[in-house]
Amino acid sequence: MDQVSAKQDDVVLSVKDLTVGFGSNVVLDELNLDIYRGEILGFVGASGTGKSVLMRTVLRLLPRRSGAIRIFGVDFDKATEEERLRLDMKLGVLFQHGALFSALTVKENIQVPMREYLDLPQAMMDELARLKIELVGLAPEAADKYPSELSGGMIKRAALARALALDPALVFLDEPTSGLDPIGAAEFDELIAKLRDTLGLTVYMVTHDLDSLFSVCDRIAVLGNKKVMVEGTIEDMLAFDDAWVQSYFQGKRARSIVRNA
Numbered sequence: 001m002d003q004v005s006a007k008q009d010d011v012v013l014s015v016k017d018l019t020v021g022f023g024s025n026v027v028l029d030e031l032n033l034d035i036y037r038g039e040i041l042g043f044v045g046a047s048g049t050g051k052s053v054l055m056r057t058v059l060r061l062l063p064r065r066s067g068a069i070r071i072f073g074v075d076f077d078k079a080t081e082e083e084r085l086r087l088d089m090k091l092g093v094l095f096q097h098g099a100l101f102s103a104l105t106v107k108e109n110i111q112v113p114m115r116e117y118l119d120l121p122q123a124m125m126d127e128l129a130r131l132k133i134e135l136v137g138l139a140p141e142a143a144d145k146y147p148s149e150l151s152g153g154m155i156k157r158a159a160l161a162r163a164l165a166l167d168p169a170l171v172f173l174d175e176p177t178s179g180l181d182p183i184g185a186a187e188f189d190e191l192i193a194k195l196r197d198t199l200g201l202t203v204y205m206v207t208h209d210l211d212s213l214f215s216v217c218d219r220i221a222v223l224g225n226k227k228v229m230v231e232g233t234i235e236d237m238l239a240f241d242d243a244w245v246q247s248y249f250q251g252k253r254a255r256s257i258v259r260n261a
């Protein structure tokens with residue numbers, strides 16, 4: 001196999017010429033993005049540029065005007081109902097603010113996707129939930145707690161456990177460390193990196209957190225002017241000639257992270 005096709009085989013998510021808009025507000029205009037197997041991609045952009053819109057469009061929660069989306073090589077538009085179901089099961093999502101169901105315990109929250117997609121006996125679902133709780137570093141007692149009884153960091157972990165309920169291969173995280181203190185955020189980043197290493201996950205992380213970008217992301221993509229304006233390593237960002245990218249990656253906060261690295 002030549003190098004180009006080997007690289008193509010490693011593309012788990014491919015977005016081609018994607019246009020999404022609401023009325024006269026075109027949010028994404030012929031945007032292109034590839035995500036490769038096993039990487040942690042950090043997705044950044046100024047507030048309101050369309051990071052959530054892109055994620056929600058890829059997850060088919062929003063309609064697009066044009067463009068193609070392929071996940072694990074399958075074009076959603078051409079997929080059969082069965083293929084779509086199988087693809088859905090390979091995707092895990094952690095929405096901003098955790099978005100756990102408040103009336104359900106942690107264990108019940110984790111079992112929601114299992115009930116939706118699988119037909120398993122309760123004892124097996126309980127065992128699977130126990131394993132996921134352990135995987136994300138929560139104490140076993142967390143299983144029977146309600147979201148209101150958890151700290152912000154525990155909510156994020158519980159939401160991550162739910163995102164991992166079906167053993168996905170590609171996980172979408174929408175600002176996973178927002179609202180956490182720096183130590184909690186660093187621990188969460190470490191957890192994501194560990195899960196990538198041990199489970200072979202591919203991670204798409206929308207974030208404003210410079211620490212996450214510097215410490216765990218293999219590659220960064222910046223959304224601007226309705227497109228992916230630049231993608232690459234931190235070094236590529238530092239060298240990119242754009243006022244927003246410069247002030248974001250070369251600003252005072254970023255410089256202190258580089259200094260302390």
Ligand SMILES: Nc1ncnc2c1ncn2[C@@H]1O[C@H](COP(=O)(O)OP(=O)(O)OP(=O)(O)O)[C@@H](O)[C@H]1O
Binds near residue numbers: 027046053
């Ligand atoms: N359902 C919707 N209907 C109409 N407009 C929408 C909808 N969802 C998003 N928008 C618009 O799309 C644009 C991009 O919003 P989006 O939430 O994706 O930004 P973002 O980059 O995720 O911002 P932030 O970093 O603040 O979360 C905004 O102008 C927003 O008003």
